[in-house]
Structure formats: C-alpha cells, structure tokens
Amino acid sequence: MKNIIGFILVDAPHSALNNAGTDVGARTDNTVAVKKIVKKGERGYETYPYVSAQALRYWWRDTLKERCSWKISPIERQSKIAFTAANPFKYDDDDIFGYMRAQGKKEGGTVTRISPLKCSPLISICPSVPVDDYGVMARQEGDPVPYEHQFYSTVLKGIFSLDIDRVGRFTLENRAGHLNITEHMKDEWEKAGAKEKDGVVELPEDIRLKRVKDCLRVLPYLFGGAKQTLHLTDVTPKFLVLGIIKGGNHPFMNIGKNDDGVPKIDFEALKEALHDYKDEFIGDIYIGKRKGFMDNMEDGLKNFVNKINGDSKFGHKIHNTTINEAVDMFVNQISL
Known part of the structure; x- marks a missing residue:
C-alpha cells in the first residue's frame, strides 16, 4: 500500500461553510445553524465549527x-x-x-x-462560538419577516489520503x-x-496516473461552501503539507494546535512525525503556505525547514514554497 497524505488549513474568517439546518431553539422560526461539535476542554465545554x-x-x-x-x-x-x-x-x-x-x-x-x-471533516483548530446574525426581509408591504443565521471566524484543519495502488x-x-x-x-x-x-x-497506467495527479492538482482551486452570497470565503488551502508514505498511517494528523485561542502549527510534533516515519516516507515532503495567512509562523517555518534539511538522519528533503508551487512540484514527482 502506498498513500499520498496531506494536511491542510482553510481560513474561514467570516464563514458559514456547512449548515446543519433549522435551529429549533432559536428566536425566529427560520434560523439556520452551522455544523458544530461540542467537547470538554480546559475551560469547560467548548464549541468547534466544522465542515463535514x-x-x-x-x-x-x-x-x-x-x-x-x-x-x-x-x-x-x-x-x-x-x-x-x-x-x-x-x-x-x-x-x-x-x-x-x-x-x-x-x-x-x-x-x-x-x-x-479518504478525508476527515474540516474542524476548527480553536474553540469558536458561532455568531447569531439577525436580519429581516423588508422589501414588501406589511410586517418585515425576521430570520437568523450563524457564522464564525476560525481556521479549519483537515487531513486526507489517497491510496495510489488502488486507483484504476x-x-x-x-x-x-x-x-x-x-x-x-x-x-x-x-x-x-x-x-x-x-x-x-x-486500467492503463496513463489513465491511472492522470486520475491520481488530477486529484492533487486541483487543491489550489477548490471551491464550494454554503452561504457564499453573504459570507464569500475562499476555501482553498492556505497551508498544506504533502508526502507519500508506505502503509495507511497519517502522521500529520496532530500538527495543528490551539495555543491559547490562537491556531498554530506544532513544529515539534511535525518534526517528531517526520523522524519517527522517516523510513516509511517515499520521496520528499512538500510544504506550501499562502502569504497573508498566519504570517507570524514564517520565521518558525523557515527555521524548522532549515533544521530538518540539515539533518542527515532524516534522509528526505523538505520543499517550502507557495501553495501552487508546492502542489505542482509534488504532482510532477508522483509515479505509480
């Protein structure tokens, strides 16, 4: 088994990307709630918006x-x-x-x-209580019709894997x-x-390889999501890590962390994952980041990449560049 694995962050600064339907306990009859999970954390029960x-x-x-x-x-x-x-x-x-x-x-x-x-849901890294936005439909005679919907401001994380050997x-x-x-x-x-x-x-190898590459090639162009008319959000990954690994493990799953309400990349966790699975990785690791997103991690990311690339024990190279270049470089080296 040979799997392409990926970790992505999606910026959702004013978004309602996936709705759960009517909120029965709301003030108005036609309130639309976002999807969210509630779990116990350090500060009691906390809310995490998600996209299924x-x-x-x-x-x-x-x-x-x-x-x-x-x-x-x-x-x-x-x-x-x-x-x-x-x-x-x-x-x-x-x-x-x-x-x-x-x-x-x-x-x-x-x-x-x-x-x-295979994909995980996209789940908020940090707790984020959705806002109830109240509005009225008043473009007609008579009483205005009230309505509500929820939205949130957060960073969503997710993982995916693609079993290359099973495609085609x-x-x-x-x-x-x-x-x-x-x-x-x-x-x-x-x-x-x-x-x-x-x-x-x-299927013939050229068809199989095209399907694999297409799946990765479209990552910088993903589009979709609910409430885009009122909460236009670019759902393309703003940070990603890509690699190919033997077997079905996903060592990148826990590299996104909540640092007292601030979403961050845990470089120590990523370093540990890379070293623990160094014999399982096939080829290099590719990291892409969009300028303007979490720019406070720039120095930490560069230092991390330099340390790993200077460590002969790892045996692979990390390529740190833009989202589109990282995806293109990764796709170009994929083979069956």
Whole structure:
C-alpha cells in the first residue's frame, strides 16, 4: 500500500461553510445553524465549527469536473435510495470516490468500492462560538419577516489520503467490500483498455496516473461552501503539507494546535512525525503556505525547514514554497 497524505488549513474568517439546518431553539422560526461539535476542554465545554467530510468531497468532485473535465457518474434514484452508475471505466469519480450499487443477480449482484480517497471533516483548530446574525426581509408591504443565521471566524484543519495502488484497479472477488465490478462489465473494461489478471482488472497506467495527479492538482482551486452570497470565503488551502508514505498511517494528523485561542502549527510534533516515519516516507515532503495567512509562523517555518534539511538522519528533503508551487512540484514527482 502506498498513500499520498496531506494536511491542510482553510481560513474561514467570516464563514458559514456547512449548515446543519433549522435551529429549533432559536428566536425566529427560520434560523439556520452551522455544523458544530461540542467537547470538554480546559475551560469547560467548548464549541468547534466544522465542515463535514461529505461537503469537502462534494467540493473536490465539483472542482475536478470543472478544471479537469472529469466525467461524473450520474445519480439514479429508486424509491428512498440513490446510487451512481458504478462504472469506474467510464466515470472518473466512481473510481476515486467509490460507490455501492444494489443490483439483481442477472446483473451480477451488489457491487461496492471503498473510496481510495479518504478525508476527515474540516474542524476548527480553536474553540469558536458561532455568531447569531439577525436580519429581516423588508422589501414588501406589511410586517418585515425576521430570520437568523450563524457564522464564525476560525481556521479549519483537515487531513486526507489517497491510496495510489488502488486507483484504476478493481477486484472481482465476491466477498464484502471486494466485489468492485462483475463479469457483466467486461465489455466496458475492454473498451477502456483495461486488462484482467488474477481477479483484478487494471486500467492503463496513463489513465491511472492522470486520475491520481488530477486529484492533487486541483487543491489550489477548490471551491464550494454554503452561504457564499453573504459570507464569500475562499476555501482553498492556505497551508498544506504533502508526502507519500508506505502503509495507511497519517502522521500529520496532530500538527495543528490551539495555543491559547490562537491556531498554530506544532513544529515539534511535525518534526517528531517526520523522524519517527522517516523510513516509511517515499520521496520528499512538500510544504506550501499562502502569504497573508498566519504570517507570524514564517520565521518558525523557515527555521524548522532549515533544521530538518540539515539533518542527515532524516534522509528526505523538505520543499517550502507557495501553495501552487508546492502542489505542482509534488504532482510532477508522483509515479505509480
């Protein structure tokens, strides 16, 4: 198993990127609340706004469609269930984002594909109590109609991984989670140039590599989010760390920290992760940061990079540059 792993920070200075629906206990009947979790911290119970992983994946898929001309699998509805075409040879997103489609025995039975692209929710690094914004609709005669919605100001952190070895490879093994496709799709895979060997159908290398690279290439162009009309927010990562690792571990998960209400990168935690997993990393580590975001970390970041690059025990190089350059450099060195 070989995984691309990434850690990202998203700036949400005046945002309501993912809503939870109506707030039943609010002052007005049509109050929209943001998604948030509450957990016990040093100062009692604290609120952390978040964006669901489902929302993040929706943004990602939409961006791939717009920027890379991906063929997106159509959604089919039957009664109370919905599913995609489950055709990863024709539709790029069925390969990367996975699927589950219940089919009759004549069609080969139910097929399932666990997504090679895994994401966490984007969660606020520091506690942040959302603001209740009160407004009225008053562009008509009669009493104005009151409404409320919530928004917040915070920095969100998240992680993702992409299993390179599984992209463009589909198993015919008839057991839970492993029946990605059936023999009924043989015409489809042959049309796409895929070959079958030992129960695994594999797309040509150029198609597989393009899908992997496209997933990373769009990171500086991610777009989406709720309430953008009133709370326009650029959801592209403002800080990211990218690497390739053997296995399924994600050593970058805990490098974002709350420093008495101020979001920071824990360089000691990152240093420890890099050294503990130095034999597992494949190639170099790429760090990107957008100017104007958390500029107080600039000196600490440069010192950290210089120390690691001067340490012969680590055995890899850290590239510290802009977001777009870091992504481009990382994408250019990816191989299958």
